[in-house]
Each structure stands twice: as C-alpha cells, then as structure tokens.
Amino acid sequence: MDKRPIGVFDSGLGGLTVLKEINKYLPNENTIYFGDTARVPYGPRSKETIIKYTFQAINFLNTKDVKAIVIACNTATARALVEAKEKYDLPIIGVVEAGARTAVYSTKNKKVGIIGTTGTINSKAYNKAIKSMDSKIKVIGKACPIFVPLVEEGWANKEISSMAAHMYLDSLVEKGIDSLILGCTHYPILKRTIGEAVGEDIKLINPARETALDLKNILEKRNIINTSEKKGNCIYYVSDINDQFSKVAGEFLKRKITNLEKIEIHRY
Amino acid sequence: MDKRPIGVFDSGLGGLTVLKEINKYLPNENTIYFGDTARVPYGPRSKETIIKYTFQAINFLNTKDVKAIVIACNTATARALVEAKEKYDLPIIGVVEAGARTAVYSTKNKKVGIIGTTGTINSKAYNKAIKSMDSKIKVIGKACPIFVPLVEEGWANKEISSMAAHMYLDSLVEKGIDSLILGCTHYPILKRTIGEAVGEDIKLINPARETALDLKNILEKRNIINTSEKKGNCIYYVSDINDQFSKVAGEFLKRKITNLEKIEIHRY
Numbered sequence: 001m002d003k004r005p006i007g008v009f010d011s012g013l014g015g016l017t018v019l020k021e022i023n024k025y026l027p028n029e030n031t032i033y034f035g036d037t038a039r040v041p042y043g044p045r046s047k048e049t050i051i052k053y054t055f056q057a058i059n060f061l062n063t064k065d066v067k068a069i070v071i072a073c074n075t076a077t078a079r080a081l082v083e084a085k086e087k088y089d090l091p092i093i094g095v096v097e098a099g100a101r102t103a104v105y106s107t108k109n110k111k112v113g114i115i116g117t118t119g120t121i122n123s124k125a126y127n128k129a130i131k132s133m134d135s136k137i138k139v140i141g142k143a144c145p146i147f148v149p150l151v152e153e154g155w156a157n158k159e160i161s162s163m164a165a166h167m168y169l170d171s172l173v174e175k176g177i178d179s180l181i182l183g184c185t186h187y188p189i190l191k192r193t194i195g196e197a198v199g200e201d202i203k204l205i206n207p208a209r210e211t212a213l214d215l216k217n218i219l220e221k222r223n224i225i226n227t228s229e230k231k232g233n234c235i236y237y238v239s240d241i242n243d244q245f246s247k248v249a250g251e252f253l254k255r256k257i258t259n260l261e262k263i264e265i266h267r268y
Numbered sequence: 269m270d271k272r273p274i275g276v277f278d279s280g281l282g283g284l285t286v287l288k289e290i291n292k293y294l295p296n297e298n299t300i301y302f303g304d305t306a307r308v309p310y311g312p313r314s315k316e317t318i319i320k321y322t323f324q325a326i327n328f329l330n331t332k333d334v335k336a337i338v339i340a341c342n343t344a345t346a347r348a349l350v351e352a353k354e355k356y357d358l359p360i361i362g363v364v365e366a367g368a369r370t371a372v373y374s375t376k377n378k379k380v381g382i383i384g385t386t387g388t389i390n391s392k393a394y395n396k397a398i399k400s401m402d403s404k405i406k407v408i409g410k411a412c413p414i415f416v417p418l419v420e421e422g423w424a425n426k427e428i429s430s431m432a433a434h435m436y437l438d439s440l441v442e443k444g445i446d447s448l449i450l451g452c453t454h455y456p457i458l459k460r461t462i463g464e465a466v467g468e469d470i471k472l473i474n475p476a477r478e479t480a481l482d483l484k485n486i487l488e489k490r491n492i493i494n495t496s497e498k499k500g501n502c503i504y505y506v507s508d509i510n511d512q513f514s515k516v517a518g519e520f521l522k523r524k525i526t527n528l529e530k531i532e533i534h535r536y
Contacts, residue, residue: 038317039307049306049508118510146428149417160414160431167428240317242386266534 002224005030005235006215007061007069009054012040014148014185015072016252018095019234021212022070026219030232032064036265038239041148042075043117043184050119054080058088059268060237067224070215071095072208074116074183078125091218098214099181099207100129103137106179106203110137113172113202115194116183118143126183140175144168144184151186152248157193165190165197173198181205189251239265270492273298273503274483275329275337277322280308282416282453283340284520286363287502289480290338294487298500300332304533306507309416310343311385311452318387322348326356327536328505335492338483339363340476342384342451346393359486366482367449367475368397371405374447374471378405381440381470383462384451386411394451408443412436412452419454420516425461433458433465441466449473457519507533 006026008019012035019033034057036042042050054076061069068091071077071084077094084092103112103126114126121143130139147168150161172180180202182188188206195204219225226232241262249257274294276287280303287301302325304310310318322344329337336359339345339352345362352360371380371394382394389411398407415436418429440448448470450456456474463472487493494500509530517525 038313044510045306045508046510145421146414146417146423149414153413155414155435158435160428160435163428163431167423167426240313242312242314 001227002067003226004065004067005032007066008033008072009057010073011036011042013248013252017185017188018072018208018211020253021208025212025216028228028232029226031234032061032066034060034237036239043119047079050076050079051083054084056265056268058084072185075119078120078123093215095207095211096125097129098210099205100126102205102210103179103181104130104133106205109178111177112137112139113177113180114139114141114183115144118145120183140172142168142172147190148186151189156189161193165193169197179203179205235259237261237263269495270335271494272333272335273300275334276301276340277325278341279304279310281516281520284517285453285456286340286476286479288521289476293480293484296496296500297494299502300334302328302505304507311387315347318344318347319351322352324533324536326352340453343387346388346391361483363475363479364393365397366478367473368394370473370478371447371449372398372401374473377446379445380405380407381445381448382407382409382451383412386413388451408440410436410440415458416454419457424457429461433461437465447471447473503527505529505531
C-alpha cells in the first residue's frame with residue numbers, strides 16, 4: 001500500500017485529458033499535476049530545450065515524493081522520454097507507446113496515420129514505436145499546428161476547425177489509412193470534428209486511456225498501488241497563471257480546479 | 269557619431285517586421301535582434317512573467333552595449349514598457365505609442381479598432397495611449413489568437429485565414445470603426461486578408477513604420493545617430509533554434525538571415 005502521489009506532467013493543459021483517464025481507472029490514487037504554462041507550447045521547440053524542460057518538470061515532481069511519473073505530453077514523450085528514463089530511477093511512462101500499441105491492434109490494412117505537433121511528428125517517435133511492434137505497418141505522419149490554438153480558442157466544433165481538419169487530413173485519407181492516432185493531448189477535444197473530416201471508416205485512437213491502463217499495470221506489478229478506499233486528491237501546479245486557465249482547464253477536465261499553485265520551474 | 273548598435277527585442281520572430289522598417293529608415297545603424305523563441309508566445313502569459321522576460325531581454329541586449337532598445341513586441345510593450353523605462357537608463361521605445369498616434373491622426377469618425385494577442389488587448393495599452401491623446405475617440409479592442417499560428421503555418425492568404433478574419437472582425441466593422449490598428453507584429457503578413465475582410469473604407473495601421481520614425485527622432489535629438497555612410501550590420505540572437513526559424517524569418521524579413529546565435533536567456 002503506497003499512498004505517495006503519481007506525478008503527471010504536460011507542457012500546458014492538454015495533459016488534463018490524460019489525468020482524467022488516470023482518475024477514471026485509478027480513482028484512489030493521489031495525483032500531482034504540473035503544467036508548464038509559462039513555456040507552452042513545446043511543439044516547435046528544439047529537442048535539447050524540450051529535454052531541459054522535461055528534466056526540470058521531473059525534478060519538481062520529485063520534490064513532491066511521487067512514486068511514478070506520467071509524461072502526459074506527446075512532444076515531451078517523443079523528444080525526452082528515453083533520456084528521462086536513463087537519468088531517473090522511478091517509473092516514467094510516456095503517452096507514445098500506449099498509443100502505438102493500440103494502433104497496431106486496431107489496423108487491419110496496416111496503414112496508420114499519426115497527427116500531432118511539429119515536434120512530435122518530426123521526432124518520428126510513433127513510427128519507431130509502431131515499427132518495433134510490427135515492421136510491416138506503414139505509418140504516415142502529419143503535423144497539425146493550428147489544432148491546439150483552435151481548441152484553446154473554443155472553436156473545436158466550428159466550421160473553421162472542420163476546414164482546418166480537411167486541409168490537414170484529406171491527404172491522409174487519400175493514402176488509405178484505416179486508423180488515426182490523435183497524437184496530441186488537445187486533439188480528443190476535436191474528436192468529433194476530426195471524425196467527420198476523415199469519415200467513419202477510419203478509427204480514431206486516443207492514447208490517454210491506454211496510458212492510464214499502462215500505469216495501472218505498472219503500479220500493480222511493482223506493488224505500489226494505493227489500496228485505500230478513499231478517493232484520491234489532486235494538486236495542480238503551473239509555471240504561469242493566466243486568464244484562460246480556468247476556461248480551458250474546465251473544458252478539458254469537466255470539473256472545477258481547486259488546489260492550484262504557481263511555481264518557478266526554471267529553479268528546478 | 270555613435271556606432272553602438274540598436275537593440276531590437278521581440279518574443280519571437282514577429283519583431284522582424286519592425287527591424288525591417290528600422291533598417292529602411294536608419295540604414296546605417298548597426299542592429300542586434302533578440303527573439304525569445306524558447307518562450308514565445310508572450311500573448312497568453314501573465315503581466316508578471318512578461319515583465320521578467322522583458323527585463324532578461326534588456327539585460328542581454330545591454331551586454332552588447334546597445335545605445336537604444338526597441339521593444340518590437342506589442343504584448344511586451346503593453347505589459348512591461350513602463351516598468352522597463354523606470355528600471356533602465358537608456359532610451360527604450362515600444363510599438364504601442366507610435367501605432368496609437370497614427371490612429372489618432374487617421375480616424376475621422378473617432379472610432380478606432382485595435383486587434384492583437386489576448387495579452388495586448390487585455391492590457392488596454394492602446395486604449396490608454398489613444399485616450400491620452402484624444403479622449404473623445406472610442407477604442408474597440410478584439411483579441412485574435414488564431415492569427416499568429418495561421419501566419420506561422422504559411423496560411424496567411426488562404427481561405428481559412430479569411431474565415432478567421434471574418435469571425436474576429438465582422439463585429440468590429442458593424443460597430444463602425446474607420447481605422448484598425450494591426451496591434452501584433454505578425455499581422456502585417458495578414459494585411460491583404462484582413463483588408464479584404466473589413467473592406468477598403470477601413471484604414472489599416474501598421475505601427476512598425478511609425479516606431480522606426482520615432483526611433484530616428486530620438487537618436488537625432490540625443491545626438492547618438494550613426495552618421496557612417498556604411499550600411500549597418502545586424503546580428504541575430506534567439507533563445508531556441510527550430511526547423512521553422514528560417515522559413516518564417518525569411519517570409520518576415522524578405523532576406524536571408526546570417527549571424528545567428530542561440531543564447532540561454534534565463535541566465536540574464
């Protein structure tokens with residue numbers, strides 16, 4: 001029985017969609033969320049910078065005595081997970097492997113699409129993960145940098161998002177993919193719009209759920225699960241607080257955020 | 269005769285549109301450009317964070333012995349210019365006052381629109397500057413957070429930008445403005461699209477040109493202008509280098525960037 005919290009880290013607020021799945025499948029676990037809102041988005045930044053930011057986030061979470069860390073950010077997972085696992089001793093779980101595995105199970109024609117930020121797509125992290133599981137699968141990536149700002153503007157279900165979805169995704173559909181990984185934690189909010197743009201024959205894969213199940217497995221195997229019957233609490237930390245925070249956070253998490261604190265992340 | 273360079277600072281690359289005007293009106297001046305690309309965009313960040321970032325940028329530029337600083341970023345000007353002027357001795361010029369003055373000269377019906385990032389609009393910096401020059405002018409602000417990512421995606425002249433322009437600007441047109449300040453250094457790239465959306469009766473005001481003329485005035489008054497007949501050089505510094513840099517920079521500046529160096533801005 002291990003009551004220590006699980007650390008969940010994202011470049012901003014998108015990781016709240018992952019936190020939500022963790023709270024669903026591991027309701028008794030305490031969680032610490034850190035969103036690096038002072039330096040979001042990570043998507044366009046260099047690998048070197050993303051590694052530095054990820055280490056700082058892990059250093060911070062370690063001051064809270066976490067028993068495991070979920071990097072709930074596709075860009076940070078794609079660019080810095082390997083380096084983080086080398087540097088730190090505790091279990092660190094990214095969102096890429098879980099999403100890749102689900103895609104491998106899902107695809108029948110062995111053509112998988114992956115969409116995400118420029119950083120995630122350029123890293124080819126999903127391609128590598130999928131190829132390592134089934135080398136015959138063809139993986140086609142497409143960076144969609146407008147999607148995050150569209151979600152944050154609250155325009156996810158408006159015609160402009162549908163237009164952006166077609167501009168990005170028509171070429172993927174033409175290439176005959178049968179599964180599409182939503183490789184950015186903001187994209188589940190666009191799920192309906194993306195689904196309408198690509199048509200119902202293409203299965204949309206949201207790595208967040210699978211990541212939560214991975215985490216559950218790992219906690220059980222290591223015997224560090226929290227067996228308390230009390231509902232876990234969550235404390236939220238961000239590196240900057242702005243006006244949009246509660247609006248976006250509410251939309252992602254579908255519940256009100258309390259226990260929010262700002263920290264100086266560059267000190268870690 | 270003062271050969272020391274002029275420091276030009278922006279949160280990212282948008283300030284290159286201001287640098288371009290400075291190079292045009294002060295061709296013999298040497299310039300140092302710093303783009304805080306590791307922490308862009310400043311738009312959604314808190315005032316406190318923007319002040320900290322601006323001071324770090326000025327501290328860095330001061331290590332290069334600059335004789336004057338242009339804050340070529342509407343958000344940083346709106347949130348941190350007053351504080352920067354109090355803290356530092358050298359001349360510091362922002363982009364807001366110049367844009368506001370041009371709008372005051374331009375408007376005939378005394379209804380001025382201002383568009384920019386969330387940070388710039390919430391600061392009401394343009395409203396205050398315009399009101400201080402003519403209290404009868406009505407200023408109507410509108411934050412347009414999708415515009416910067418649309419420009420950076422290279423979609424400035426596509427239908428999706430036209431749709432976004434109508435979504436943001438139709439309400440401003442209905443309110444009867446006759447002048448519209450492009451209160452973000454990225455927006456001149458969208459000038460044609462914005463112009464078509466609002467119609468030709470509304471005058472678009474680009475603060476960059478006026479800022480360069482302000483700078484020229486100040487250098488002349490203080491007798492620190494560079495009277496050399498040699499064309500000035502420009503050295504570029506950024507806090508992060510990514511793949512998109514040269515693509516976006518080239519589009520903004522319409523010339524190739526050499527002399528580029530990455531710095532660790534949090535150390536300043």
